[in-house]
Amino acid sequence: MPLVDIKDVRKSFGPVEVLRGVSVDVERGDVVAIIGKSGSGKSTLLRCINRLETYDEGSIVVDGMNVGDARKEKKLRDLRRNVGMVFQQFNLFPHLTAAENVMLAPKVVNKANNHEAKLLAEETLAKVGLSDKANNYPSQLSGGQQQRVAIARALAMRPNVLLCDEITSALDPELVNEVLRVVEQLAREGITLILVTHEMRFARDVGTKLVFMHLGKVHEVGPPKELFAAPRTAELQQFIGSVH
């Protein structure tokens, strides 16, 4: 059984149907790269997986738990403990230091004590290469560093799946690689990743599965290297051509 099983999901914002029957399955350890033009529904799909967005029809099952059923607070909490998320705009808590940002959710949600939370912060900040910035506030960090703290913050909840929503799109070009290297490292460690991304080279080299979305549907899906080398549809071919 797939770790994340998305079946025929539909979603409308008012009269606009943004997801028109999307099905994707994600196995444990997969690195799924979702690509496509803006407005193709990639971010909405990603946000449906941890119920930041609700969907109208179809089903999403994460690790045996039906996302559509997670209406009650306890179930929703279990789901979100299981699914980490990193955002385009980092969304770090500006009133807390890097370490405190990482420690907050384990303490508040998982009732970790201060000592346990500190160890978690040390471990995850070391993983993203920011041990020396633990006591800095977000405003004292570069964009790339902030995004790495955001990754550490998500990892501290030990999620089974990590969702990444265009996490390098708001970064200056020279800061993109430091973030991608961290994600690549996570992929090598076997964390299941679902990324909405515009980094085509990264999608090809690190991804185990490529999902090309077009007009609210999965237009093409398959092994990244194959699809990039030989796109089956004109739309993917055009899209690859336009971003290179």
Added chain:
Amino acid sequence: MNDFSFWVILSNLLLATRWTIALSLVAFVCGGIVGLALLFARTSGIGWLTLATKAYIEFFQGTPLLIQLFLFFFGVALLGVEVSPWIAASLALTFWTSAFLTEIWRGCVESIPKGQWEASESLAFNYIEQMRYVILPQAFRIAIAPTVGFSVQVIKGTALASIIGFVDLTKAGTMLNNATFRPFLVYSLVALIYFCLCFPLSWYAHRLERQLHAAR
């Protein structure tokens, strides 16, 4: 008739000022507590709760404070409970203050970027935890200056309590005027004392505001 010296008038006014300060403090502190509870209800996103809070706020913002004082003073008496002016004034001013503070604070909460809500939501926080650990600590900073500024309105609002017989600074002024027939002197002193209470607060609120803008 005029054996009331200046100092007798002033000392009597100052003694009554204690009650103005006491009523202001009660209204501001209790109004703040009620206002915080209402803030949670107002921003909870739960339909009926939001609606009930809105109705409450509209009522207290949309009717004169004087009428609210009358309603509490005479209305509660209709239920067969005798209320003193002190209790009626405390209740009315508390609810009135809470309505305004809730609206001021709601504005501060809503100025926190949506990403802060989404980030804490995706870390499995519930609504109360989001408010407690993420939103309010940030909103608090923005809220200090307008909150201190509003405390000036509370102090001035307490003057109306004199009409239902609460012996505060204004009521003492009226009584002294009746005894001395020196209205200009008496009310000038009353105004001066109110000003001495309010000015430091509004000055402090302005300073806080400047600091906040400088820190950005």
